[in-house]
Amino acid sequence: xxxxxxxxxxxxxxxxxxxxxxxxxxxxxxxxxxxxxxxxxxxxxxxxxxxxxxxxxxxxxxxxxxxxxxxxxxxxxxxxxxxxxxxxxxxxxxxxxxxxxxxxxxxxxxxxxxxxxxxxxxxxxxxxxxxxxxxxxxxxxxxxxxxxxxxxxxxxxxxxxxxxxxxxxxxxxxxxxxxxxxxxxxxxxxxxxxxxxxxxx
Numbered sequence: 001x002x003x004x005x006x007x008x009x010x011x012x013x014x015x016x017x018x019x020x021x022x023x024x025x026x027x028x029x030x031x032x033x034x035x036x037x038x039x040x041x042x043x044x045x046x047x048x049x050x051x052x053x054x055x056x057x058x059x060x061x062x063x064x065x066x067x068x069x070x071x072x073x074x075x076x077x078x079x080x081x082x083x084x085x086x087x088x089x090x091x092x093x094x095x096x097x098x099x100x101x102x103x104x105x106x107x108x109x110x111x112x113x114x115x116x117x118x119x120x121x122x123x124x125x126x127x128x129x130x131x132x133x134x135x136x137x138x139x140x141x142x143x144x145x146x147x148x149x150x151x152x153x154x155x156x157x158x159x160x161x162x163x164x165x166x167x168x169x170x171x172x173x174x175x176x177x178x179x180x181x182x183x184x185x186x187x188x189x190x191x192x193x194x195x196x197x198x199x200x201x
């Protein structure tokens with residue numbers, strides 16, 4: 001199964017008006033790759049924590065924190081060192097690859113990849129890893145938070161203030177303005193909104 005090319009057309013969210021959308025049940029023992037997609041502060045990590053998925057998750061953010069202590073801004077805030085993003089993405093990609101690789105003995109069980117994935121080049125890179133390391137023989141699901149308006153994301157963001165998860169509003173706004181509008185229907189992935197997904201052991 002190739003995830004870079006769609007084999008049959010479908011609407012990413014079910015019906016075009018957002019009503020009667022299909023539901024998805026994910027078992028953590030399933031042979032499945034789940035890609036979290038959305039702005040910082042949109043609820044991706046909260047979803048993973050509340051659904052018991054953290055031990056099944058690979059995240060570039062975790063490697064940014066592992067590679068460097070937080071840095072202190074001029075206003076006294078301590079934030080993640082985003083200068084480590086290149087190295088963090090390289091490590092996250094390698095771990096993601098190893099986790100899903102048949103050759104490394106990990107053919108079963110869910111894997112979640114927690115990143116913004118707003119850039120189509122990055123999105124395709126992750127799908128290519130799935131094809132190469134899982135031989136394409138795996139279900140790929142996108143839990144998509146991009147339907148949330150920017151205003152709602154900015155409203156939620158202050159609840160993370162004082163933690164390393166907080167991202168400056170200007171950064172979120174710039175990501176929103178520079179995002180690529182990816183047509184996910186081109187790819188052989190199932191796309192669901194978070195409220196339409198249930199995670200079970």
